Amino acid sequence: MRKSRSLGRSLGMPRTRVRALAVVLAALMTAALGLTTTGHAVAAPATEVHYVALGDSYSAGGGSSTTYLNDCNQSVNSYPYLYNQLTTPDTFAFQACRAAKTSDVLAGQLTPLSDTTTLVSMTIGGNDIGLGTVMATCLFGSDSACFDAVATAETTAHTALPGKLGALYDAVRARAPQARVVILGYPRFYDLAITACPGIGATKRTALNNGADALNNVIRDEVAQHSGFVYEDVADRFTGHQLCDPAPWLHALNWPLGQSFHPTAAGQAGAYLPALQTAA
Numbered sequence: 263m264r265k266s267r268s269l270g271r272s273l274g275m276p277r278t279r280v281r282a283l284a285v286v287l288a289a290l291m292t293a294a295l296g297l298t299t300t301g302h303a304v305a306a307p308a309t310e311v312h313y314v315a316l317g318d319s320y321s322a323g324g325g326s327s328t329t330y331l332n333d334c335n336q337s338v339n340s341y342p343y344l345y346n347q348l349t350t351p352d353t354f355a356f357q358a359c360r361a362a363k364t365s366d367v368l369a370g371q372l373t374p375l376s377d378t379t380t381l382v383s384m385t386i387g388g389n390d391i392g393l394g395t396v397m398a399t400c401l402f403g404s405d406s407a408c409f410d411a412v413a414t415a416e417t418t419a420h421t422a423l424p425g426k427l428g429a430l431y432d433a434v435r436a437r438a439p440q441a442r443v444v445i446l447g448y449p450r451f452y453d454l455a456i457t458a459c460p461g462i463g464a465t466k467r468t469a470l471n472n473g474a475d476a477l478n479n480v481i482r483d484e485v486a487q488h489s490g491f492v493y494e495d496v497a498d499r500f501t502g503h504q505l506c507d508p509a510p511w512l513h514a515l516n517w518p519l520g521q522s523f524h525p526t527a528a529g530q531a532g533a534y535l536p537a538l539q540t541a542a
Contacts, residue, residue, distance in 0.1 A: 310380065311351035314438070315342030316371045317384040320448065320534070321358035325513050325524025334359035339527035341446075341534035342383060345542075348535075351381070363389045364426040368433055375437035382434060382443040383538055387481050390423055391415040393448075396473060397523050400466045401515060408466045412473040419480045427484040431491060443491045444541040446534060447478040449512060450497040451523065452505050459506035461515070494541040499533035 315321055323330075323340025330337055336356055337343065346354040355374035359366065364386055375382070388394075396415045400408035434443055451474060452459065452467035459467060478497065485493040503511035511529030513521045525534060 310378075311349070312353045312376075312379045313342075313346065313349075313351040313381040313383075314355045314374050314379055314441075315340075315345075315358050315383050316367050316434070317358040317386050318362040318389055319358075319360040319524060320385040320388070321383065321446075322360055322362075323358075323530060324360050325516075325521040326527040326530045337527075337530075339530050341530045341538055344531060344535050345383075345538055358384075361389060362386065364423075364430045368430055372433060372437055375434065375441070377439055379438035379441040381542055382438060382441045383446065383542075384434075384443070385446045385448065386430065387419075387423055387427060387477060388448055390426055391418045391477060393477070394523070397451075397470065400470055401462060405463070405465050408469055412469045415473055416476045419477050423477075423480050424484050427481065428487065431484065431488045435488065435490065441490070442542065443488070444538055445481060445485050445491060445493050446537055446541075447481060447493065447495050447497060448474055449500045449525070449529070449533070450474050450504065451512060453502070453507045456506045492541050494537045496533050496537045499537060500529065503529065503532070 319325070319335055321340065321342060322335050323337025323343065324335040326339035327337040336358065340358070342354075342356055342358065346356075357367075357371035357374065359371070362371070367384070367386055392415055396411045399411040403411070431443070431445075434441075450471045452462075452471055454464065454467060454471065457464070474497070478495065482493045482495075485491045500511055503509055505512050505514050509528075511526050511532055513524055513526060516522045
């Protein structure tokens with residue numbers, strides 16, 4: 263305070279101007295230090311979180327329940343719903359839907375996105391390459407039929423899927439320019455260390471795992487081309503809980519058929535939820 267008066271007098275300021283200058287300087291110092299007038303720290307205002315969950319049945323939660331919230335097979339056991347319950351964002355829009363392809367997300371899921379959206383999550387791409395058909399072919403067909411189905415899916419993943427993902431990611435970014443976008447991958451279905459796996463041999467299991475890796479690699483590569491997008495792998499999180507393990511987090515061929523080869527409630531909570539938490 264004395265310094266302010268001395269400075270003011272040296273500049274020829276009247277006392278009233280000196281006092282006003284001192285008050286302004288004190289207020290500026292208080293704001294800079296984040297203090298109240300009583301000297302206590304002021305907490306910075308919390309950043310609002312506006313979360314939108316997009317994608318296919320792996321995000322909707324297909325396979326994680328016996329009853330669902332709607333025809334999209336959205337489940338209270340899905341990782342988006344669990345994340346919403348755990349973190350209580352300011353807003354939550356649950357858009358993911360069973361059987362969704364990239365075109366379905368583009369056409370019907372992007373409405374809630376806006377310049378206030380801060381977090382988006384999504385699994386997408388499996389239906390675009392016919393993952394369900396590949397799984398069925400490998401379970402019920404010959405080894406050669408399985409190889410052909412996986413090879414066809416991999417070709418589609420490498421040739422057609424990048425453009426579809428790119429168009430979708432661009433649309434998400436255009437609608438939600440401030441959002442962190444978390445793209446989650448797909449599991450590696452089988453534990454190849456298990457020698458006895460009823461209903462499917464080691465050759466087919468290896469082919470299916472290789473196909474899942476190829477799909478995930480394409481998704482990862484496309485994510486890397488988009489600023490503000492992050493890819494989070496889930497394959498390693500299912501280690502020890504794959505099909506044919508003692509406590510699998512994935513359904514084998516199951517009834518209803520829509521549950522087959524999807525994460526159980528444990529898989530959503532034990533693999534996908536922590537993956538989103540890590541990346542968000």
